[in-house]
Amino acid sequence: MKKFLFMAAAALVTATAGAQVTEDFKPATTNQEGKQYPMVNSQRMVRAQISAPQANSVKLDIGGVKYDMKKDENGVWTGESAPQDEGFHYYQLEIDGASVPDPGSKYYYGASRWGSGIDIPAADEEFYTVKNVPQGSINEIYYWSSVTESMRHGYIYLPAEYYSNPDKKFPVLYLQHGMGENETGWSAQGKTGIIMDNLIAAGKAVPFIIYMDNGLNARRPGEQQGGFGGFGGQRPQAGQRPQGAPQGGQRPQGAQGQRPGGARGMGGAGFANMARMFGGAFEDVLMKDIIPMVEKNYRVIADTEHRAMAGLSMGGMQTHGITLANPTKFAYVGIFSGGTISPDELTDAADFKKTNKVLFMSCGGKENMGVDKAAEDLKAIGINAHSYVSPETAHEWQTWRRSLYQFAQLIFK
Amino acid sequence: MKKFLFMAAAALVTATAGAQVTEDFKPATTNQEGKQYPMVNSQRMVRAQISAPQANSVKLDIGGVKYDMKKDENGVWTGESAPQDEGFHYYQLEIDGASVPDPGSKYYYGASRWGSGIDIPAADEEFYTVKNVPQGSINEIYYWSSVTESMRHGYIYLPAEYYSNPDKKFPVLYLQHGMGENETGWSAQGKTGIIMDNLIAAGKAVPFIIYMDNGLNARRPGEQQGGFGGFGGQRPQAGQRPQGAPQGGQRPQGAQGQRPGGARGMGGAGFANMARMFGGAFEDVLMKDIIPMVEKNYRVIADTEHRAMAGLSMGGMQTHGITLANPTKFAYVGIFSGGTISPDELTDAADFKKTNKVLFMSCGGKENMGVDKAAEDLKAIGINAHSYVSPETAHEWQTWRRSLYQFAQLIFK
Numbered sequence: 001m002k003k004f005l006f007m008a009a010a011a012l013v014t015a016t017a018g019a020q021v022t023e024d025f026k027p028a029t030t031n032q033e034g035k036q037y038p039m040v041n042s043q044r045m046v047r048a049q050i051s052a053p054q055a056n057s058v059k060l061d062i063g064g065v066k067y068d069m070k071k072d073e074n075g076v077w078t079g080e081s082a083p084q085d086e087g088f089h090y091y092q093l094e095i096d097g098a099s100v101p102d103p104g105s106k107y108y109y110g111a112s113r114w115g116s117g118i119d120i121p122a123a124d125e126e127f128y129t130v131k132n133v134p135q136g137s138i139n140e141i142y143y144w145s146s147v148t149e150s151m152r153h154g155y156i157y158l159p160a161e162y163y164s165n166p167d168k169k170f171p172v173l174y175l176q177h178g179m180g181e182n183e184t185g186w187s188a189q190g191k192t193g194i195i196m197d198n199l200i201a202a203g204k205a206v207p208f209i210i211y212m213d214n215g216l217n218a219r220r221p222g223e224q225q226g227g228f229g230g231f232g233g234q235r236p237q238a239g240q241r242p243q244g245a246p247q248g249g250q251r252p253q254g255a256q257g258q259r260p261g262g263a264r265g266m267g268g269a270g271f272a273n274m275a276r277m278f279g280g281a282f283e284d285v286l287m288k289d290i291i292p293m294v295e296k297n298y299r300v301i302a303d304t305e306h307r308a309m310a311g312l313s314m315g316g317m318q319t320h321g322i323t324l325a326n327p328t329k330f331a332y333v334g335i336f337s338g339g340t341i342s343p344d345e346l347t348d349a350a351d352f353k354k355t356n357k358v359l360f361m362s363c364g365g366k367e368n369m370g371v372d373k374a375a376e377d378l379k380a381i382g383i384n385a386h387s388y389v390s391p392e393t394a395h396e397w398q399t400w401r402r403s404l405y406q407f408a409q410l411i412f413k
Numbered sequence: 414m415k416k417f418l419f420m421a422a423a424a425l426v427t428a429t430a431g432a433q434v435t436e437d438f439k440p441a442t443t444n445q446e447g448k449q450y451p452m453v454n455s456q457r458m459v460r461a462q463i464s465a466p467q468a469n470s471v472k473l474d475i476g477g478v479k480y481d482m483k484k485d486e487n488g489v490w491t492g493e494s495a496p497q498d499e500g501f502h503y504y505q506l507e508i509d510g511a512s513v514p515d516p517g518s519k520y521y522y523g524a525s526r527w528g529s530g531i532d533i534p535a536a537d538e539e540f541y542t543v544k545n546v547p548q549g550s551i552n553e554i555y556y557w558s559s560v561t562e563s564m565r566h567g568y569i570y571l572p573a574e575y576y577s578n579p580d581k582k583f584p585v586l587y588l589q590h591g592m593g594e595n596e597t598g599w600s601a602q603g604k605t606g607i608i609m610d611n612l613i614a615a616g617k618a619v620p621f622i623i624y625m626d627n628g629l630n631a632r633r634p635g636e637q638q639g640g641f642g643g644f645g646g647q648r649p650q651a652g653q654r655p656q657g658a659p660q661g662g663q664r665p666q667g668a669q670g671q672r673p674g675g676a677r678g679m680g681g682a683g684f685a686n687m688a689r690m691f692g693g694a695f696e697d698v699l700m701k702d703i704i705p706m707v708e709k710n711y712r713v714i715a716d717t718e719h720r721a722m723a724g725l726s727m728g729g730m731q732t733h734g735i736t737l738a739n740p741t742k743f744a745y746v747g748i749f750s751g752g753t754i755s756p757d758e759l760t761d762a763a764d765f766k767k768t769n770k771v772l773f774m775s776c777g778g779k780e781n782m783g784v785d786k787a788a789e790d791l792k793a794i795g796i797n798a799h800s801y802v803s804p805e806t807a808h809e810w811q812t813w814r815r816s817l818y819q820f821a822q823l824i825f826k
Contacts, residue, residue, distance in 0.1 A: 032526060032527050033525075033630070051510065052508065052509050052510050052511035053509070053510040054469050054509035054510045055508070055510065056467050056509070058511075093513070095468070095508045095511050095513070096466070096467035096468035096469070096508060096509055097464065097466040097467045097488060098464060098468060098471075098508050098513075099516065100463075100506070100514065101513065101514045101516065103512065103514065103526065103528065106527055107514075107520045107527055112446075113445060113516065114445050114519055114520055130555050132557045132564060135554055135556065137552040137553060137554045137569075138552070139552045139553075140550060140551045140553070140600075140606070141548055141550045142543050143548065151543045151544075151545060156550075163710055163711065164710075166579060182446070187553075297577070
């Protein structure tokens with residue numbers, strides 16, 4: 001950001017639609033190779049551009065607001081958004097009523113669709129920037145699930161030392177995405193591999209394995225998915241609505257609004273048990289298929305003291321529900337923007353209290369989830385509770401990148 | 414396909430724009446989760462659909478042809494393409510002149526853009542279908558390049574036995590993509606990991622490692638990319654043209670036409686040396702950075718007899734040029750839709766002839782590259798040459814999936 005601010009001082013300042021726009025736009029780091037648009041300026045405004053000579057209306061749809069773009073004599077449409085929060089945001093273009101990805105950006109799975117995303121430079125982006133340090137890998141795998149009776153798809157992060165020290169065994173964190181996202185979210189938007197390589201190289205985290213699966217698509221044979229569709233997760237939407245038709249499940253702001261805990265904030269076990277349900281058979285898949293598969297195929301320290309679970313939003317609620325339902329299986333628990341655990345839930349949960357070494361709860365500064373108060377209350381009943389509030393971020397990936405960065409430094413030590 | 418043909422027999426047949434359309438369309442396997450469109454029928458026609466209520470014109474752009482779509486009373490546009498070849502094709506939608514990805518499909522990097530792709534069911538698709546067999550992994554990595562003085566990005570396939578047999582070392586194939594594609598092509602469109610897991614499980618290929626890098630973006634510090642832009646590869650196009658403006662480099666058919674060897678067919682070392690140039694410093698990156706990195710970080714049999722190089726189209730020409738320029742470094746050579754090697758080139762290439770154990774050349778049946786004749790000519794001068802022609806496919810991924818399937822069964826034996 002320093003460089004951005006310096007440039008802003010020198011830059012032209014023009015007035016557009018009443019707002020002062022600093023003309024120091026640069027291509028976003030999330031753009032496709034060689035693409036100049038979308039751009040971001042030092043005010044964190046997004047400027048999009050697309051050629052649509054015959055279009056009547058083109059809008060930039062980001063952060064729950066649609067911004068009108070203007071057409072020039074060559075049929076090229078350009079427009080800016082209001083300033084956005086630091087970090088990653090889903091967005092899209094609307095061309096004559098069609099919601100489509102921006103051909104300038106790379107694509108990410110979130111808000112129940114593959115579509116455009118943009119990273120707004122952040123003051124602390126160093127921690128998720130690729131550096132010349134020992135590199136682990138993000139490995140794409142398939143495995144057989146006895147619960148769903150199908151091949152399933154996941155990603156596993158192996159730290160650099162997994163390759164360089166072939167005799168060493170490692171702890172494992174099971175890390176889950178949010179509603180409307182999938183198993184690609186933590187490595188792509190979340191930058192999990194980069195964050196971990198940097199933390200381990202700096203000696204701030206011990207090397208551990210991270211396994212990331214899909215918490216929404218686990219269904220037993222013949223089980224329907226429609227029951228979960230209300231949350232835009234896995235419903236075959238297009239079967240009920242034409243492609244691209246406005247529908248919450250397909251739009252970032254829609255999915256945001258729909259994310260339990262998103263705007264509302266909440267706590268307690270109710271949502272957590274609902275979250276266990278959203279995932280259908282996910283709890284069974286995790287306990288009966290995934291954990292045994294990881295412990296069989298990789299060099300893992302296969303005991304509770306070296307097993308952690310964490311997740312964001314719905315994944316945090318799943319973590320909440322699953323770790324309480326399996327109180328002797330996970331020593332470390334992280335809930336990112338997924339509500340809180342209350343003392344009432346743990347008062348009689350002797351096994352959980354005996355097993356738990358760290359209970360971490362976080363959220364964005366623009367969310368109100370009461371994590372600090374919750375941590376104090378849990379400490380009062382003897383839980384090693386930690387809380388973190390991400391400055392100036394909402395229910396989005398910058399909050400969760402920072403939450404992983406904090407949580408990873410607390411566990412397996 | 415059997416199931417498809419059976420359904421076709423029973424299906425409604427309607428007439429659209431003069432063409433008989435069999436109404437047995439099913440969602441494509443390359444669709445986003447839960448998306449019904451695009452669809453494919455037993456005639457291998459593609460039917461796309463998108464809601465664009467205010468649009469004046471929407472087209473389906475596939476295989477070098479733009480098909481007009483029709484709007485219904487709800488503002489939903491639907492249209493079909495002519496029958497397509499079996500296998501994978503890039504495509505896009507054009508909405509009032511804007512070329513955009515179809516929000517129904519998953520996205521792939523090719524034709525110099527991330528955009529829509531669709532897989533047409535193929536009679537032989539079993540060989541690239543995920544099965545419950547021992548699974549390797551496709552690992553995403555970063556590494557430091559001393560040539561480009563930057564961190565670079567690649568993918569490495571490790572077979573299942575790499576994990577299950579920790580004392581074993583493996584041969585390595587260095588496998589390159591084509592013009593307008595990148596390091597993601599072989600694992601995503603190419604289905605490399607699935608093809609290899611199935612081949613190894615069936616005992617048809619020995620387990621080996623495959624490393625996949627970007628053959629187009631290797632530039633020494635300060636080196637410009639514009640010189641290669643004529644092929645639509647890595648030129649910062651959007652900097653010179655507005656986003657989405659019609660340009661060959663961004664469109665499948667454009668990139669097809671531009672691919673040397675695509676429509677023309679060719680052979681000899683001229684294109685191969687050009688191809689070495691397209692990649693800028695790629696040859697240096699491969700020889701000085703990638704091979705040493707792979708042999709240092711992984712359990713590799715680090716000798717010529719256990720080192721292969723192959724590639725498709727431009728990647729095949731790079732393989733041609735690089736293996737001839739480094740005649741003692743690679744024992745196995747595969748050129749897929751990348752032209753041929755002529756006896757003239759090898760008559761005096763004693764080191765290459767002594768080193769080479771298999772020289773494989775392939776192309777699609779709809780390409781004319783003379784691989785059979787070239788193989789005969791090479792056998793006459795003592796080269797263990799093999800050729801393969803993919804039935805009824807053009808300069809596209811089905812040709813290259815099949816080529817890898819054939820080549821993998823010939824090497825390291």
